[in-house]
Amino acid sequence: MTVRNLDALFRPKSVAVIGASERPGSTGAMVWARVLEGGFGGPLWPVNPKYKTLGGHAVIGDAGDLPQAPSVALICTPPDTWPAIIHKLGGLGTRAAIIVGEVRRDADRLAVRHALSAARPHLLRIVGPGSLGVVSPALRAHLGAPSCTVKAGGVAWVSQSNALTNAVLGWAHARGLGFSHAVALGDEADVDAGDVLDYLASDPGTRAILLELDSVRAARKFMSAARAAARNKPVLALRSGRADPADALYSAAFRRAGMVRVDALDDLLDEVETLGVGRVAAGATATLITSDRGLATLACDAFAAAGGMLAPWPAEASDALLQALPHAVGGNPLRLGDDARPEHFGTALKLLAEHRSTGTAFVVHASTHGAPVGEVAQALIANQRFAYRGLLACFFGGLDAATRDALHAQGIPVHTTPQRLARAFARLVDYRMGRELLMQTPEGLPAQIPETVDAAQAQACAALAAGEHELTGEAAARFLERFGLTVETQGRPTAQAPDAAPTKPLPAADRTEDNAEPSRKPVVDIAIELHDDDNFGPVFHFTVPSVDGVSEALRVYGLPPLNPVLARDLVTRSYYARLVAPEPTLAALTALSQTVCEVRQIVGLTLTFRVYSDQVTVVDPTLRLGAQRSRLAIVPYPRRFEETLDWQGLRVTVRPIRPEDEAAHHDFVESMTPEDLRLRFFGAVGSFDHSQLARMTQIDYDREMALIATVASEEGFTRTLGVVRAVADPDNETAEFAVTVRSDQKGRRLGQLLMDRIIKYARARGTHWLVGEALRENTAMIALAKACGFTITRTEDPGVVGFRLALDEPAEPGAQAPRQGS
Template identity: 85%
Template sequence: MTVRNLDALFRPKSVAVIGASERPGSTGAMVWARVLEGGFDGPVWPVNPKYDTLGEHAVIHDAGDLPQAPTVAVICTPPASWPALIHKLGGMGTRAAILVGEARSDEDRLAVRHALSAARPHLLRIVGPGSLGVVSPALGAQLGAPSCRVKAGGVAWVSQSNALTNAVLGWAEARGLGFSHAVALGDEADVDAGDVLDYLASDPGTRAILLELDSVRAARKFMSAARAAARNKPVLALRSGRDDPADGLYTAAFRRAGLVRVDALDDLLDEIETLSVGRVAAGGTATLITSDRGLATLARDAFAAAGGLLAPWPADVSDALREVLPHAVGGNPLLLGDGARPEHFGTALKLLAEHRVTGTAFVVHASTHGAPVDEVAQALIDHHRFAYRGLLACFFGGVDAARRDALHAQGIPVHTTPQRLARAFARLVDYRLGRELLMQTPEGLPAQIPDAIDAALAQVREAVAAGEHELTGAAAARFLARFGLRVEGAEGEGHGAARNATSSTTTDASAGHATNAAAASTADGAAAAAAPLSTSTLKPIVDIAIELHDDDNFGPVFRFTAPAIDGVSDALRVYGLPPLNPMLARDIVTRSHYARLVAPEPTLAALTALSQAVCDVREIIGLTLALRVYRDRVTVVDPVLRVGAQRSRLAIVPYPRRFEETVDWQGLRITVRPIRPEDESAHRDFVQAMTPEDLRLRFFGAVRTFDHSQLARMTQIDYDREMALIATADTGDGVERTLGVVRAVADPDNETAEFAVTVRSDQKGRRLGQLLMERIIAYARARGTHWLIGEALRENGAMIALAKACGFTITRTEDPGVVGFRMPLDDAEAADAGATNAQPAR
């Protein structure tokens, strides 16, 4: 399960505290006090057989005697009582429970397992055990034992640590900062970090997410949820343990998911200030405004250390500055001078508003006789609307609580040093760049020849069936040849033979990708004899050692290492999670000092080819090899491929080639396949070929065009929870044209999937929509989805007729201008739907 019933935790309507107490120092007393202090305005019931009243509240002696099912139960009783309580509460209709106590012994852990079993039939979600609780300040819901009352804000806090959660909540309270939600996950027996990320990704009250964790329970779910969240809002992650051997893998996973990793708790706390109150668009550049030359130097050094984020200073800004602030010194930092007065800071903001290249505004100030901090702060409040990319402030010595709160109310974060301000902004820039990496369209590669892949599969499966555990020498070279990779020193049957021979194709800069010609000719398993590679006149630039191992959590992962280029700088040691494409491979390669010495395309192609081999052939459970990089080509050295019948699933679902098919349709030979990121250009053409009326019917409103980010969302999908099947046809010049697309987006727990189908305007009436619908229905059914649903404008007669023809029930919706479609996909649901006899829309 994932987000199922998490709304009960974050938007409760009633609360029961099981084990509420008045005994000083007891867990039940702390939890009961926090629930009351939060000011929750729904029903709150204490449950404990030892009391008749707690204050003004009548105490219920048994959970079964509650007047109604509480939305959430906070359980403070010993572990032995948990299974029976969960069974009773689940049967009543309670949808979430928080286990505050810890499971320390084997008996306690057995009780947790029984509690989970009792919860499962009722879809009751469990947080903990060992959870500090869940806090939703906007509702006054303090469900647990936080150390203080929590103020409402725009940042969510999610942590595996109770102590750190209490420390962060206390730090924020002292600074007048708040949270949209605060969650201490405890032992994550049920609800885990991936579940909460999934929920918060679409929570309108959460502008950003701060995540603290040591480990990930379910890597595929976590990666899918994190990528979805990072596309919508900043997600910053703190993980302690840099000396942990797995730490580099977490760094790679966070980067791949679009999360910004922070190195210290101080940095994470600074982001509460920046993200909770700030309305900052981190465009990558900023202008510093200060009055003192010494402060200007300190601030400039801080920004240089954070990545050189100061905007270039245009000449026309200096000219305008001289007219309104004759004593100021133009440039970046903008130096207002020792005689600056509070109004001069406001004037500077107004001036910079007309010159957007100056970026985000930063004011760094220490109080002077002519410009006291309070008055400068008020000037910023009065003029903050001119800072189009946001405004951040640093006041040495700080400001009083009232002025700080007034700054916060206008979306102006306040930091105590230029260093903290610069680092906080730099992390916002990191998020923007990481999000852009998520949204970039990778360079297209020619489709791997299916016969070559089938031959590679046959070769490995034959080896496994024969009891072989490794492919080396000529066998490894023959396998890698299927994916366009040349192995140095592989000739005939010998391993380590003369290095002027080869058994596969070459990867060179002129091609920009692995050539598949030789692979095509080796479908029968025989290696092709390609032209010899002479190494006598070529000096390798570097050997990159590549390992693939099957991680217990993240599944198959690559590890890339290369020596320091000069013996002094850092060696390359990075991880990569397959599948890789050239864009993702470039992100890995460019972190090496060797990148500037070689043409990048051969290395990118080789890494992508290795990734494809791992993704297409699940029997590869590990490998070691060296990628020998020359200036204009790469080869493989000493490959050893470990093979076996079983391997973990990839943490990120690769392109599902199994759904590709070729169909004869209306006199055309069309291909129906999953959409790929490389389809963005063809998808733009597809949308542009549709009439304005068809676009309005599909998107429920007038649509003119889609920008890159919108098209990227359509073409770069997470195959773990979404499918988009497109129908394409060759236009005759080797270019594929998209004729139609059908989508199904499942909720995270796969209960329902929402579909949409679109056909090019000039292809309507040829039954392409039905062809696509039949395939998406079959896909959703095979995936185990229970219901397929959709909507259309009531006037969209063609879509309504198609839905009826495919077997959907037409239903009413809350909008009288919109009809709904609903189809059960398994036998039990279909029987229930038939018994219900839902009335069609009228």
């Protein structure tokens, strides 16, 4: 399970507090008091046989006697009572519970297992045990024992630590900052960080997510959820324990998921201000506006330390500012002078708005007689609309609460020092760059033909059947060469797979007498290991020696699958990257990744990449084999769904979409008539940009599938004829489908062919329902849905019809029927 029933936690309609009390210092008293102080407006029921009334509310003696099922129940009783309480709540129809009490003994752990067993038949979700609670300030729902009431804001806080959660909530409260939601996960017996990320990824009230954790329970689910969230909004992660040997692996996982890792709690707290208050479209550059030369120097140093992001100005921008502000010193930073007035800051913002290359606006100011900080703040508020990429401020000496809140209300974050402001902005730039990395289109490599992959798998299976658990020497070389890797072994010439791209021949002066190995001096040797991590599954570990032999070697983790874009991200961190052509190294890394992804019998390996200026060879490979290994944390391209068939006189390949299909998909969309595009997208559609096409072609195979029908053109290019998609909700209860066929291929039953295959895929995946929608006038789509067995349903929009197909027997008792179009 993932997001199922989490709406009961984050959007509760009624609350029960089991074990509510008035005994000072008791958990029940703290939780009950906080719910009351928060001002929750829905039905609220205290449950405790010892009381008649609490806080003006009639007390229920037993959870089984509640007048109706609460959306969420807060359980403040001893562990031995949890299973029975969960059983009663599940029978009533309650969908979520928060266990506040902690687990201290083996008997308590047994009680948790029994409580989970009692919850499972009812699909009741449990947060905790040992959870501080879940806070949704917009609903005034303080479900637990937070240290203070929480103001509504745009940032969600998710943490595995109760103490840290309380500290952060108190810090934000003192500064007038708020949260969309705050979650203390506790022991994560059921609801974990991946579940919450999945929910918050599509929560409209959450603009950014701040995540604090020590460990990840289910790596594949976490990575899938984190990647989905990071595509939509900034996700910043704090993990303590840099000395932990696994810490570098977590850094690699965060980076691969598009999250930004922060190094300290202060940095994470600064983002409550930057992301929770501001609407900052972080480009790579900014313009600094200040009055004093000393402040300008301090601020420039801060930005240089954070990455040097001050924008170069066009000459016309300096000229315009100097005409309007003759006492200013033009350029970036812009110094308005010691006699600057509040209105001069507004003038600068107006003039800079005409020159977008100047980037995000930063105002750093200390109060003067001519420009008190309060009046400057009002000038910023009045002219904030001109800062098209956002506006951030730093006022030395601080602000009064009323002025601070006024700036916040206009979406202007305020930081206390230039260093904090610069670092906060740098993290937004990191997020933008990481998101772009997720959206990059990988360069295509020649795909390994199935026969080659099958031969490699057969070699591994034969070795295991013969009792061999390692491939070395000639056997390892033959195995790797099937994937296009060149292997150096003693007394043996380098080799290359027949289907691999040819390597440029070496000049005669660079060869040995027997043409065996390059005689040139290699640029660097990269040591590579693959090990099966208990949590993240197979991971690569790369070690690049230091340049001087004294400094630390570069050690980097990478999670397969890799493609050339992701491999480039790893390679460019090394000093040696500037000394060689990158393409051979990128191709070799991608080929090695494909080897691991395709052959599941590989449970570990050690080898060396010997990097020359224009070639990469493999040295001393050892492949460890086993019958079983962990699943990859990120699902690779699912080759098993490829199919080639004869259709309507064409040789058609139906397969999952790949990132390198972007160009063909662009042509596919461009080939469709405006009317067909309108019917597909429910409105007039213009052209699609790279970002939109990347979202269509770069999918997470763990929760989404897009099958395309392709043919090879006479020119040798691949042409897309149609595509069908199914996007499952995170708990795989319902998948929403859509199908599109080229306008010039309509009427040839290609839509039926694609629909048959997506239904088969969804059914095999264990999805319960396949749903979709179409405009009522789209008679062809309605007819296709009926032919495929869908039931036609009404929707809230009279111009739209819904489709619903049950893929198996009805879901478990108590399961909610899928919402149309969900």
